[in-house]
Amino acid sequence: MPIVSKASPRLSDPTPPVEIVYPAPDHGRGLAGFDTRLARPRRYPPLIASGDSTPAEVQLIVANSEALVELLGLSSFGSIPGLTEIIVNDASSLAGYDFETMDELTSLSFPNLVSIDPDNTQGGYLWISDCSSLTSLSMPVYEPTNGIDQTLSGNALDATSVNAFLARCVAAAGYVSGTIDLSGGTNAAPTGQGAADVVTLTGRGVTVSTN
Amino acid sequence: MTTSKFSTTPAGNEELVGIFSYGNIPGLTGLTLNHTTSLGGFSFSDMTELLTLDFPNLETIDPSAVQSGGLSVSAMDTVVSCPVLTTIGGSLIIGTIGWTAIDSQFPSLVTVGSQIVIISNSSLESISFPELITANFIGLVANPLLTTVSLPKWVPTNGVSVDAKGGGAGLGSALNQASVDHILARCVANASLTSGTIHLDGDACAAPSAQGQTDAATLTGRGVDVFVN
Numbered sequence: 001m002p003i004v005s006k007a008s009p010r011l012s013d014p015t016p017p018v019e020i021v022y023p024a025p026d027h028g029r030g031l032a033g034f035d036t037r038l039a040r041p042r043r044y045p046p047l048i049a050s051g052d053s054t055p056a057e058v059q060l061i062v063a064n065s066e067a068l069v070e071l072l073g074l075s076s077f078g079s080i081p082g083l084t085e086i087i088v089n090d091a092s093s094l095a096g097y098d099f100e101t102m103d104e105l106t107s108l109s110f111p112n113l114v115s116i117d118p119d120n121t122q123g124g125y126l127w128i129s130d131c132s133s134l135t136s137l138s139m140p141v142y143e144p145t146n147g148i149d150q151t152l153s154g155n156a157l158d159a160t161s162v163n164a165f166l167a168r169c170v171a172a173a174g175y176v177s178g179t180i181d182l183s184g185g186t187n188a189a190p191t192g193q194g195a196a197d198v199v200t201l202t203g204r205g206v207t208v209s210t211n
Numbered sequence: 212m213t214t215s216k217f218s219t220t221p222a223g224n225e226e227l228v229g230i231f232s233y234g235n236i237p238g239l240t241g242l243t244l245n246h247t248t249s250l251g252g253f254s255f256s257d258m259t260e261l262l263t264l265d266f267p268n269l270e271t272i273d274p275s276a277v278q279s280g281g282l283s284v285s286a287m288d289t290v291v292s293c294p295v296l297t298t299i300g301g302s303l304i305i306g307t308i309g310w311t312a313i314d315s316q317f318p319s320l321v322t323v324g325s326q327i328v329i330i331s332n333s334s335l336e337s338i339s340f341p342e343l344i345t346a347n348f349i350g351l352v353a354n355p356l357l358t359t360v361s362l363p364k365w366v367p368t369n370g371v372s373v374d375a376k377g378g379g380a381g382l383g384s385a386l387n388q389a390s391v392d393h394i395l396a397r398c399v400a401n402a403s404l405t406s407g408t409i410h411l412d413g414d415a416c417a418a419p420s421a422q423g424q425t426d427a428a429t430l431t432g433r434g435v436d437v438f439v440n
Contacts (some may be wrong), residue, residue, distance in 0.1 A: 071236050075229035076251045078278025083227070095232040122234025122257075 073097060073124070079104040084133075088113065096124035102131045109138035118145050130154035132185065137161040143172035150178065153209070154185035162187060162210070163194030169206070170197045176204045183209040229253065229280060235260045243267065252280030252301060261289045269293055273300030276324045284308060291316045297342075302326040307333075314339040321345065329354060340365070347407075352377040355415065357384040365397045371407035375416055376438070383413020391416060391439065392423035398435065399426045405434045412438040 073095030074088065085107040088097065096116045099108065108128065117124025125148060128137070134155040144150060152165065162182055169175055180201065182190075189211045190198055198208050229251025230244065235258055243265040244253070252272045255264065264284070273280030281301030284291055288309035293316060302325040305313065311334050319342055326348040329338060337359035338351070344364050351357060352374060367373075373394060376383040386394075391411045398404055409430065411419070418440045419427060427437045 071232070071239070073229075073231040073233070074251075075231050075254070076227075076278065077229070077280075080227050080250060081277060094236055095234070098229075098231065121237060122232065124234075 070094065075099065076102055078102065085109075087111065092116070092118070094122060094124050096126055098125070098127045099131065100127065100129050103133055105131045106133050107136040107138075108134060109136070110142060111138065111140060113139055113142050115143060116145060116148060120145060120147060124148075126150045126152075128152050128155065130185065132156060135161070137165060139165060139168055142168045144169055144175045144178065146172075146174050146176055146178065148175075148178045149181075151181045152187070153181045153183050154187075156186040157182065157188060159188035159191045159194065162190050163192065163197070166190055166194050166197040166201065166208075170200050175201075175206060177206060179207040179209075181209045183211055187211050226250065231255065233257055241265075244269065248272070248274070250277060250280050252282055252299075254281075254283040255287065255289075256283070256285045258287045258289060261287060263292070264289045265292045266296060267292070267294065269296050271298040271300075272296070273324075274298045276300035279325055281325065293317050293320070295319050298322045298324075300324040302328060304328045304330070305332065306330040309334050311335060312337045312339070318342065326350065328352070329357070332357070337361070348372045349374070351375040351384040351386070351413075353382045354384045355381070358387040358390065360386060360390040360394060362393070362397055366401050367398050367404055367407065368401065369404060369406045371398070371404065371409070371435075373407075373409045373411070376410040376413040380414055383416060385413065385415035386411060386417060388417040388420055388423070391419045392426070395419060395423050395426035395430065395437070395439075399429050404430070408436040408438075410438045412440050416440050 070090045070092050071094045073093065075098040077100050079102050082104070084104055086099070086105060086109070088110045089112055090110070091112045092115050093113065094117055099105070116126055128134070129151050130153070132155070135158050137152065137157055138161070165182070166180070169180060187210070198210060201208050226246050226248055227250050229249070231254040233256045240260055241263045242261060245268050246266065247268045248271045249269070250273050272282060277300070279301035281299055281303060283302070283304040285304065285306035285308065296317060297319050298321060303323050306328070310332065313329070313335065314337065317340060320340055321342050321344050323343070323346040327346050328350040329335065329352070330350060331353040333355060335354045336356050338357065339361040341361070342364060343362055344366050346365065347368055347370060349372070351360070375386055394409065394411060398409060423439070427439055430437045
């Protein structure tokens with residue numbers, strides 16, 4: 001089973017969703033209150049369209065295995081009561097990570113994570129946003145896949161975390177396109193080498209936003 | 212579920228976070244998730260190679276509605292099975308699915324805390340939630356072949372919203388008269404229902420029968436906004 005991953009499907013992306021239509025209501029409540037948090041249509045069309053591939057050998061994955069964790073994405077769209085620290089031990093991820101509005105979270109680390117969707121097979125992405133207490137992010141061996149969009153906006157990341165993340169992006173020499181969003185919230189501005197890394201990344205073709 | 216520190220190992224912690232995939236996992240055609248509960252919920256989309264998605268033990272998703280954890284399946288034709296799922300604190304969203312019926316997938320579902328949204332399913336003809344009692348927002352939008360809805364135990368409460376019209380022409384469903392009548396009857400059956408909005412006036416929805424019209428009038432008299440063809 002290849003462990004591979006890529007870019008993010010978000011309702012907030014400028015490109016409108018293609019698979020699901022959310023018609024604006026013209027009456028009453030309609031769909032105005034439609035909870036979209038768990039219906040995130042892909043920004044990109046499926047890379048393997050239905051019917052394009054030969055039937056694969058049935059391969060069953062059962063939860064509670066490390067392999068499963070590294071294939072599927074992990075998400076949370078709100079606080080988990082009492083949870084202040086998350087450690088994700090994956091070495092790789094296919095679908096990626098999406099943690100948002102976890103206001104109790106102060107520390108998030110991926111000590112072993114090397115890649116997300118390295119072969120761009122399914123739009124794996126990194127999205128950690130609007131966690132108002134999140135000061136520490138650690139991804140010491142991470143190297144982003146070229147083209148991946150990485151949203152870390154609206155958090156409270158300290159300068160160490162901001163600088164370290166930018167350094168990891170620079171360390172991935174093949175990361176020459178994509179976006180890094182470290183803006184918003186109380187994220188620290190990059191300092192020292194971090195500021196230089198922004199210039200490096202921008203020079204490569206990566207779009208970088210910081211406070 | 213209260214813990215100060217989460218780690219993806221040991222196993223068990225995965226019941227706290229949500230699980231998603233928005234594309235195929237190469238070679239993967241069957242996925243079984245053995246959770247008994249989940250806080251963050253599940254979201255799967257565009258897994259066009261996935262043939263089966265089974266939750267054999269899943270009983271609840273965010274039952275206390277801590278973070279609106281729900282279940283979303285879209286843009287895939289996968290056979291889904293949730294035989295013992297009773298409670299979803301957030302939403303159940305089914306969109307752009309190739310199914311012709313929603314009947315056996317959720318035989319035990321009793322409560323959906325937020326919304327049931329069935330949207331843009333071009334092949335879907337019928338929906339049945341045999342045990343469903345609580346769900347105060349039901350969206351049946353852009354399902355052109357959807358004629359039959361069965362909610363025999365459903366108890367709508369004040370503020371209920373049923374939308375079989377969608378946002379405009381061609382975005383509703385095609386509920387037959389029996390289903391239109393059925394939804395109205397379920398609303399009338401709760402004598403304390405005095406507010407809400409019931410849109411059964413999608414372009415292709417049938418008009419209610421005489422009894423259905425009576426029920427619509429009853430509901431209107433109570434203060435519920437009812438729209439029928």
